[in-house]
Amino acid sequence: xxxxxxxxxxxxxxxxxxxxxxxxxxxxxxxxxxxxxxxxxxxxxxxxxxxxxxxxxxxxxxxxxxxxxxxxxxxxxxxxxxxxxxxxxxxxxxxxxxxxxxxxxxxxxxxxxxxxxxxxxxxxxxxxxxxxxxxxxxxxxxxxxxxxxxxxxxxxxxxxxxxxxxxxxxxxxxxxxxxxxxxxxxxxxxxxxxxxxxxxxxxxxxxxxxxxxxxxxxxxxxxxxxxxxxxxxxxxxxxxxxxxxxxxxxxxxxxxxxxxxxxxxxxxxxxxxxxxxxxxxxxxxxxxxxxxxxxxxxxxxxxxxxxxxxxxxxxxxxxxxxxxxxxxxxxxxxxxxxxxxxxxxxxxxxxxxxxxxxxxxxxxxxxxxxxxxxxxxxxxxxxxxxxxxxxxxxxxxxxxxxxxxxxxxxxxxxxxxxxxxxxxxxxxxxxxxxxxxxxxxxxxxxxxxxxxxxxxxxx
Amino acid sequence: xxxxxxxxxxxxxxxxxxxxxxxxxxxxxxxxxxxxxxxxxxxxxxxxxxxxxxxxxxxxxxxxxxxxxxxxxxxxxxxxxxxxxxxxxxxxxxxxxxxxxxxxxxxxxxxxxxxxxxxxxxxxxxxxxxxxxxxxxxxxxxxxxxxxxxxxxxxxxxxxxxxxxxxxxxxxxxxxxxxxxxxxxxxxxxxxxxxxxxxxxxxxxxxxxxxxxxxxxxxxxxxxxxxxxxxxxxxxxxxxxxxxxxxx
Numbered sequence: 050x051x052x053x054x055x056x057x058x059x060x061x062x063x064x065x066x067x068x069x070x071x072x073x074x075x076x077x078x079x080x081x082x083x084x085x086x087x088x089x090x091x092x093x094x095x096x097x098x099x100x101x102x103x104x105x106x107x108x109x110x111x112x113x114x115x116x117x118x119x120x121x122x123x124x125x126x127x128x129x130x131x132x133x134x135x136x137x138x139x140x141x142x143x144x145x146x147x148x149x150x151x152x153x154x155x156x157x158x159x160x161x162x163x164x165x166x167x168x169x170x171x172x173x174x175x176x177x178x179x180x181x182x183x184x185x186x187x188x189x190x191x192x193x194x195x196x197x198x199x200x201x202x203x204x205x206x207x208x209x210x211x212x213x214x215x216x217x218x219x220x221x222x223x224x225x226x227x228x229x230x231x232x233x234x235x236x237x238x239x240x241x242x243x244x245x246x247x248x249x250x251x252x253x254x255x256x257x258x259x260x261x262x263x264x265x266x267x268x269x270x271x272x273x274x275x276x277x278x279x280x281x282x283x284x285x286x287x288x289x290x291x292x293x294x295x296x297x298x299x300x301x302x303x304x305x306x307x308x309x310x311x312x313x314x315x316x317x318x319x320x321x322x323x324x325x326x327x328x329x330x331x332x333x334x335x336x337x338x339x340x341x342x343x344x345x346x347x348x349x350x351x352x353x354x355x356x357x358x359x360x361x362x363x364x365x366x367x368x369x370x371x372x373x374x375x376x377x378x379x380x381x382x383x384x385x386x387x388x389x390x391x392x393x394x395x396x397x398x399x400x401x402x403x404x405x406x407x408x409x410x411x412x413x414x415x416x417x418x419x420x421x422x423x424x425x426x427x428x429x430x431x432x433x434x435x436x437x438x439x440x441x442x443x444x445x446x447x448x449x450x451x452x453x454x455x456x457x458x459x460x461x462x463x464x465x466x467x468x469x470x471x472x473x474x475x476x477x478x479x480x481x482x483x484x485x486x487x488x489x490x491x492x493x494x495x496x497x498x499x500x501x502x503x504x505x506x507x508x
Numbered sequence: 509x510x511x512x513x514x515x516x517x518x519x520x521x522x523x524x525x526x527x528x529x530x531x532x533x534x535x536x537x538x539x540x541x542x543x544x545x546x547x548x549x550x551x552x553x554x555x556x557x558x559x560x561x562x563x564x565x566x567x568x569x570x571x572x573x574x575x576x577x578x579x580x581x582x583x584x585x586x587x588x589x590x591x592x593x594x595x596x597x598x599x600x601x602x603x604x605x606x607x608x609x610x611x612x613x614x615x616x617x618x619x620x621x622x623x624x625x626x627x628x629x630x631x632x633x634x635x636x637x638x639x640x641x642x643x644x645x646x647x648x649x650x651x652x653x654x655x656x657x658x659x660x661x662x663x664x665x666x667x668x669x670x671x672x673x674x675x676x677x678x679x680x681x682x683x684x685x686x687x688x689x690x691x692x693x694x695x696x697x698x699x700x701x702x703x704x705x706x707x708x709x710x711x712x713x714x715x716x717x718x719x720x721x722x723x724x725x726x727x728x729x730x731x732x733x734x735x736x737x738x739x740x741x742x743x744x745x746x747x748x749x750x751x752x753x754x755x756x
Contacts, residue, residue, distance in 0.1 A: 087639055091628075098627050418623045421584060422684070423612015423640035425605050501584045505623070 085435075088428075092436040095408075096443075106404040107444030109397025110481050114448025115455060117390035117477040118469060122456035124386050125473075126466035128379030135375060138368035139221060141340045143347050145333040147171050149326065150360035166314050169362035170328040175354060179335065183349055187338045190216050193307045194331040195315055199300060200265040201253040208249055209299045210266060212307020218277065220334045228260050228275030231303050239305040243271040248298035250276050264300075269310055271302060343369045390477070397444065398484035405437050405492035416496050417504025426497035433496050437489025438482060445481030449474045529560035530593075531691050531723050532581065537590035539576050550576045552746040553590065558692065563718040564725045565734035568743035575696075577743065578727050582615055582694050583607045595691055612640045616685030620697035622677040624669040630656060630680050631665040637687045648687075655683035659713065675706025682713055686722075693717065695726040699733060711736055 096103045138144065147170025176189050192213040198205050217223075218230050231242045243264060250259045250273075263270045302310075316325035335350065337343045347367040354363055409416070416429055452474060456467035539551040550573045558564060568574050579585035580592060583599055586607075592599045594614055599607065616637075617623075624633045631652050638648035656662045659679040661672075669677050678698060685693050695714070699707035715736060718724055728734055742749040 083644065084639070084642070087645075094627055414623070415625050418625060419636070419640075420608065421582065421611060421617050421623075422637040423608055423688075425608040425640075427605075428608075428640060502579050505584070505619070 084428075085431075088432050088435050089439070091432065092439050095436060096439060099408075102404065103440060106400055107397075107440050107447070109400040110394065110441050110444030110484065111397075111448040111451065113390060113394035113397045114445050114477040114481050115451035116393055117387070117480075118449065118452025118473045119455040119459070119467075120386035120390060121383060121473040122452075122467040122469045123459060123465065124379060124382040125468040125470060126456070126460075128375060128382065129468055130466045131375040131379070132372055135368045135372040137222060138366075138371075139334075139336070140369050140372065141337050141343055142220060142368060143335040143337060143343065143350060144364075144366040144368070145171050145175075145330075145335065145350070145354075146364040146366070147328050147331050148362055148364045150362045167324075167326040168328075169326065169360065170330060171333055171354075171363050172329040175357055175363075176330065176333055178357065179350055179353055182353065183346055185338045185342050185346065186335055188216055188220070188336040190214050190220050190334040190336070191304065191330045192217065192332040192334075193304065193311075193313075193328070194299075195307065195311050197266050197311075199249065199253065201259075201262070204253050204255075206249055206252045206298070210307065210311075211299050211301045212304040212311075213301055214304050217301065217334075220336055224278045226276045226278050228273070230275055230277075230301070236303045236305055239309050240303060241269055241271045241306060241310075242274045242303065244275040244277050244301040245273055246277050246298045246300060249300050252298075267310070271306075277301065340369065343367060344373075391480075394477075394480055394484055397481075398441070398488040401437055401441055401485065402488035402492060404440075405433060405489055406495070408436070409433060409492045409496040412496075413499060413504050413507040416499055417501050417507065420499075420501035421505060429497040430490075430493040433493035434486065434489045437493070438485035441481045441485030441489075442478075445478045448481065449478050452477065530557055531560050531562075531595060532558040533591075533593040534580075535591040535593070537577070537580060537587045537592060539573070539580065539585070540588040549588075550746050551580075551587070554743075554746075554748055555590075556741060556748065556751070558723065558725065560723055561718075561721045562723050562725075562739055563714070563737040564739045564741060565737040566725065566727045566741045566743065567729060567731075567734055568749070569729070572743040573746040574727050574729075574743055578694060578696055578725075581692070581725060582617060583611045608640075612637055613688055614691040616688070616690040616693040618678070618681050618685050618693065618695040618698045620700040622669070622674070622681045622701075624677055624680055624684075626669055629666050629668055630661055630672070633669070633680055634683045634687055637684060641688055651687060652683070655686055656680075658686075659683045673706065674702050675709055678702060678706070678710050679713065682710070682717075686717075692723045692725055695724065697728055697730075698726065699730075700728075707733075 149167070149169055171191075173191070176191055180186055180189055190213060192211050195210050195212070196207065197210045198207050199210070211217075215230060215233055215236060218225065225244070226247060228244070230244055231240065234240075235242050245253070245259060245264075253259065253264060254262070259273045259276065261273065263272050265271075313329055314325055314327040335346070337346050344367055347365055347370065351365050354365070419429065419432075453469055456469055459465055460467045534554055534556045537551055537554045538549060540547050540549045554573075554577060566574055566577065576585070580587050583594065583602075586602075587600060590600065594610060597610065599610060602610065625636070628636070631649070634652035634655055635643075635648040638651060643651070653662065653665065656665050659682055661676060661679055661683070664672065664676065669680070672680065678701075685695075698714070699710050702710065711733065714724060714726070718738070724737070726733070726737060734740055737754075739751070739753045741751050
C-alpha cells in the first residue's frame with residue numbers, strides 16, 4: 050500500500066504527492082496499520098507523560114466499569130440463591146399450609162372458662178377433593194406438625210415432630226445421611242419409629258451413633274431408623290416467613306403414629322391461659338405431573354379451597370410461581386444496577402471529554418506543527434480519538450479487574466453468593482471503549498478543525 | 509517533464525543553476541481578511557516566480573504582508589484571489605486534504621521558535637513528516653539518522669528538545685524540514701531566537717543547502733541575514749516593492 054514510497058525513498062518519488070494521495074485511499078479511513086501503531090505509540094507516550102492526570106481521568110471509567118460488574122455479580126448471585134431455594138422446594142410441587150385465621154385468634158383470647166379448641170386448617174377431605182377433582186396430580190404428601198420436647202436420657206430439645214408419609218423425602222429432594230426413612234408397613238402399623246434431622250441428632254447424641262437407639266416423646270419411646278440432612282429446612286425457614294416450616298430442626302414419624310399418639314387437638318400454655326387448637330393437617334405437598342401445569346393447578350386448588358373454607362385458614366405456595374417472581378425481581382435488580390452503572394460510565398465519559406478538550410487546547414501548537422508537516426485532519430482526529438480510546442480502554446481494563454476482584458471480596462467478607470458472568474466484563478469493557486470513541490470524538494474533531502496558521506501562532 | 513529536470517538540477521554538482529526550472533509561481537495573489545462586515549486586503553496582487561536552487565529573502569517592515577505571503581507559500585492559507593502554482597500544481601483550488609499532502613510532500617518548514625514537539629526525541633521529530641508521508645519505520649529511521657548526522661546531532665538523537673540548546677533545536681528543525689527532500693524550504697526568521705554564534709551556524713547550514721541546490725525562501729527583517737541570499741524581495745503595504753538578484 051505504500052510501495053511507491055517504500056521502494057524508492059528518492060527525491061523523484063517524494064516529488065509526486067499524487068501517488069501519496071492514491072495510497073491513502075486504499076486503506077481504512079486513510080490509516081494503515083503502521084500508522085495506527087505509530088499513532089498509538091504517540092498516544093501512549095502522551096498519556097504516560099501526564100501520568101497522574103491520566104489516572105484521575107480514567108478513574109470515572111474504572112469505577113463505572115467495576116461497579117457494573119460487581120453489581121451484576123451480586124444481583125446475579127442473589128437471584129441464583131433465591132432461585133435455588135425455590136428449586137429446592139420442588140418446581141412441580143404445590144405447598145398447602147394451615148394458617149390460624151386472624152379473627153379466630155382474637156375471639157379465643159377474649160374467652161373465659163375452659164379452653165375451647167379452635168378448629169382450622171386443611172382437612173383430609175380437602176385433600177381428597179383436590180385429588181379427585183383435578184387431574185394430573187401424581188401424589189399428595191400430607192403432614193402433621195406438632196411441637197414437642199424430645200428426650201434422650203437427660204438431654205432434651207424442643208422441635209417440630211412431623212408426622213408424614215413415606216414419600217416426604219423424595220418430594221422435597223431431601224437426602225438421608227444414614228439409615229432409612231420409615232416404610233409403608235411401619236406406616237400401617239402406627240409404628241413408633243423416627244427419623245432425626247442432623248441438628249437434632251447432634252444435640253441428642255453428641256458422642257454415640259443414634260441409629261438403633263431410641264428417643265422419648267411424651268411418654269412413648271421411638272426407635273431411630275434414619276438421619277436426614279437438615280440443610281433444606283434452614284432454606285425453607287428463610288424464605289417462608291411465618292410458616293410452620295421455620296423450625297430450625299425437625300424429626301419425622303409416621304403420619305399414623307402422630308395421629309394416634311398426639312391426637313388432632315393440641316394444647317399449649319399462653320400468656321392469657323390455655324389455648325388449644327384442632328388441626329387435621331398442617332401441611333400438604335401436592336405433586337403435579339407436569340411442571341407446565343403447576344401454576345394453573347395452583348389456581349384451581351385455590352378456588353376449591355375458597356369454596357370449602359369460610360375463613361382463610363390456609364396458604365398456597367407455588368414454588369414455580371415464586372421462582373418466576375424471583376426471576377422477575379432479579380431482572381428488575383439488574384436493570385437498576387445497569388442504570389446506575391450506566392450513569393457512572395456516562396460521568397466517566399464526560400470526565401474523559403473534559404480532559405481531552407483541555408489536552409487539545411494545551412497541544413494546539415503541536416496540532417499546528419503536525420498540520421504544517423503534512424498531517425491531514427483525519428490524522429489529527431485519529432490521534433486524539435485513539436488517545437481517548439486508550440484512556441477509556443485502560444480504565445475499562447482496570448475496572449474489569451477490580452470488578453472481578455470485588456465480588457470475591459464481598460463473598461469472602463459477607464458470605465454472599467456472587468456470580469461474575471462472562472458477559473458482564475465483556476459488556477462493561479465494550480461500553481467503556483465505546484465511551485472513549487463517543488466522548489473523544491468532539492475534542493478530536495475540534496482539534497482537527499483548527500486553522501493551522503492560528504494553531505502555529507498559539508502560545 | 510518537470511520532475512526530470514528538477515532531479516537533474518538537484519543532482520548537478522555544478523553551482524550553475526538551471527534558472528528555467530520553475531518551482532513556485534505566484535500570479536496576482538490577493539488576500540483579504542474578513543472581520544464581520546469589515547474586510548481588509550493585506551496582499552494587493554503579488555506576482556513572483558521562484559526557480560530551483562534559488563536562495564530568496566523576503567523582507568519588509570512589519571505589517572507589509574510578509575507572514576501572510578509566507579502562509580500562502582506554505583499552503584497553510586489560501587489566497588482570496590490569484591493563482592499559486594507549486595511545482596506543476598495549482599494549489600489555489602485545493603481541498604484541505606490535498607493541501608496537507610502537498611505541504612507534507614513538497615515543503616519544508618523552519619520556524620523562528622523551532623516548533624519541535626516536546627515529548628518526542630530528536631529522531632522522532634525528524635521522522636514526523638516521513639510518518640505522514642507513509643514511509644516505513646526502517647526507511648524513516650535511516651533517513652532521519654542521515655539527516656541528524658548531517659546537521660551534526662547524530663550523538664543527540666535520543667535527546668528531547670528541552671535538553672538541547674536553541675541552536676541545536678533549530679538544527680533539528682532543519683533536519684526535519686529536509687526529511688522529505690522538499691521542493692522548497694520555507695524559513696521564517698530562522699535565527700530570530702538565537703544568539704549570533706548559533707545564528708551563524710544556522711546560516712552556514714543554509715549556505716550548504718544552497719550549495720547543494722536546495723531552494724530556500726527566508727522571511728526576515730534582518731539585512732545581515734538577507735545578505736547571504738541570492739535574491740531579495742522587498743514588500744511594502746501588500747505589494748512587491750523591489751525584487752533584486754545578486755549579480756555573480
